[in-house]
Amino acid sequence: MSDFRVLLIYPNQRAESLVPPSIAMFSRLLKNHGYEVDLFDSSFYDLDADDYIAQMDSSGSGQGDGIEVVKSKGDAKSLIQNCLVRPYESKADSLRKHEGAVEVLTRKVEGFQPHLIAVTSTESTVLLAMQLLKAVRHHRIPTILGGVFATFAPERAIDFTEVDMICVGEGEAALLDLCERMQAGKGYDDVTNLWIKKKSGDIIRNPITTPVDVDQLPTLDIEIFEEGRYYSPMYGKLYRMLPVETHRGCPYTCSYCNSPSQDVFYKEQTGGKFFRKRSMEKVRKDILYFRDVLKMNYVNFWADTFFAYSAREFDAFCEMYSEFKLPFWCCTRPETVTAERIKKLQDVGLHMISFGLEHGNEEFRRDVVKRPYPNSMAIEAFKIVKKAGVHFSVNNIIGFPGETRELANDTIEINRQFEADQMSCSIYQPYYGTSLRKVAVDQGYLDTDTICPANSGATVMDMPDFTSDQLKGLRRTFAMYVKFPKARWKEIQIAEQLTPEGDKVWENLQQEFIATFFSTPETDITEKGGPIPATMSESAPTAPV
Structure with missing residues (x-):
């Protein structure tokens, strides 16, 4: 086992969402190469002020106009309320930690003492990612941001004060190369796919390497996530x-x-x-x-x-x-x-x-x-x-x-x-x-x-x-x-209005809709016909490769 430690951060806003393949892949690759890996997944934690992070401007400095970042704890609930998905028995409340994300991340960083913090985010979660990184910035641990936002808005991404490097494009090869260089104490200014911010403020923009061979990638390290994250509604x-x-x-x-x-x-x-x-x-x-x-x-x-x-x-x-x-x-x-x-x-x-x-x-x-x-x-x-x-x-x-x-x-x-x-x-x-x-x-x-x-x-x-x-x-x-039949459209038009009257009509229609159209299936599909084998397959691998 290497003495080089990498902390992965997943700034997620939804508790019962699918395990992210990218994080699980990075974890498996790093572990396969001997690096020690830990994960902070914000899915089950509260954010500052419980529901939102405020006062982050586009540079991530915490100054300026202020952008409110909403943590949508109840994304699934809002979809149900809007009659877009069937109601289901959620486990999110029982899995919630009732601890602040920043507090828990700080403890993890202090205990794990990573040599590198790697974050993957979408555009909709990048400000949440910056808030988390800001909380541990004083530890002066190098940070790298990857994902579609870093790829398609690299100038914006590298401009965040909490970010030292970004990965533009796929990160499987780049992350391994970076960790190898850092562990050996070598320079990493020329790692492909990386943009690197120097102390002077200058940015090194490295060329992009060819796409990875997806058949050469190992099985995802799902086990790095808490077991409660394995569950999603359908x-x-x-x-x-x-x-x-x-x-x-x-x-x-x-x-x-x-x-x-x-x-x-x-x-x-x-x-x-x-x-x-x-x-x-x-x-x-x-x-x-x-x-x-x-x-x-x-x-x-x-x-x-x-x-x-x-x-x-x-x-x-x-x-x-x-x-x-x-x-x-x-x-x-x-x-x-x-x-x-x-x-x-x-x-x-x-x-x-x-x-x-x-x-x-x-x-x-x-x-x-x-x-x-x-x-x-x-x-x-x-x-x-x-x-x-x-x-x-x-x-x-x-x-x-x-x-x-x-x-x-x-x-x-x-x-x-x-x-x-x-x-x-x-x-x-x-x-x-x-x-x-x-x-x-x-x-x-x-x-x-x-x-x-x-x-x-x-x-x-x-x-x-x-x-x-x-x-x-x-x-x-x-x-x-x-x-609903078109004869009800005048009523629905009232519900469409964001007014006290509209809200009242909408709530009544919503209850009627769910009762009429969303009778929840009584039998779990996995219980029909016993599709899950009763015994383990003899050819099953004992460990991911």
Whole structure:
């Protein structure tokens, strides 16, 4: 065991969310190379002032205009309240530590005494990450920030006073190289993918290396997380659910997503392709370990587009997964669906599938959202899934740049033409690395330096034709417009208003909606037909590799 210690920090805002594969991968790689690793995961801890962190400006200095960072403890609760997901028996309250995140992190740093603190964050969690780092900055431990925010907003990321280095692009090779250099007392100014801030304030910007070979990566170190983090909700139940990577990246070019920018970035920087697929044998190996050692009873295939397989690859997956037949969730696009594919997946365990629809106006969806398929194709795909008896959810977004309340009606109308088991209605956030962010800035809806919250938050754009209150009102009534008959729409329009009268009508409609449409399944899917093997597989690995 090396005497070099790395503390990983995961600034998470949701208690019952999926274990992050990136943190688990970094932990396994570091441990495999002999480094000592510990983790601080903020999921179960309270933040300062319990619900928010205030007075952080865009530089992270704690001075200036002040940005309120909301810790959405009740993201799932708000989705249930907005009638977007089925109620379920949450364990979050029983798992909450009732201790301040900053206090616990400080104790961990003082006890573990790491030589490096590594943080991965999204744009919506980067200010939370900075608040945590600020609390331990006086220990003068080198810090590195990675993730999509550091990749697509590197100038903003390196400017935080709490950050010494950032990783631009994938971090598996860079983090190992950095730790090796630091442990040996060697210089690390030339580590690929890293931007390094010198004491003078100068920034060293190193070149990007080719994408990693995903088949050479080891099994995730899920065990670094507390066991309570293994549980996530799906269709009204909590499952012992773990993430399995099948694809990295996405072959499509949606304008609200940063996956297309990963492809462009790596092609320009290295000539390589960001979109990759893992071999079925590697996927099988992960599932085998998670099932037999960690007792996983539900698989989350978290690829952007799970159906991005050739016919041969698709059949190979089904053959491989027939060994397990654990219930699983995946996400894909409407135009990738066929009855044959759904049947094959259903035969090996498909429990629930999510689709990105995003907008109901064909022209707007084609020209702005960059999803060029006709409504008829999407509706037919959803009907195929419904006929097969597979649970499915449909993702919708409101508040795109230039969208109006009238255009959003088209999204309501198309959702009324099929019977989704669940739906989402997110407010668009113009994240760094998405092509729509530039549109939002160019049209004057967004300040250039704005850092966006989670898509469960309010809009950060100023659109005169679709105000923040209009968006919040529509989000909380979206499912009601879809599910209730049009004869109730005048009533729902009142509930859409953020007024005392509107709140009262909304609360009554919400209770009626849940009672009518969300009868929670009585039987856990993992109890049907005994899909979880009673005995351990003889070929199960005893340790991750």
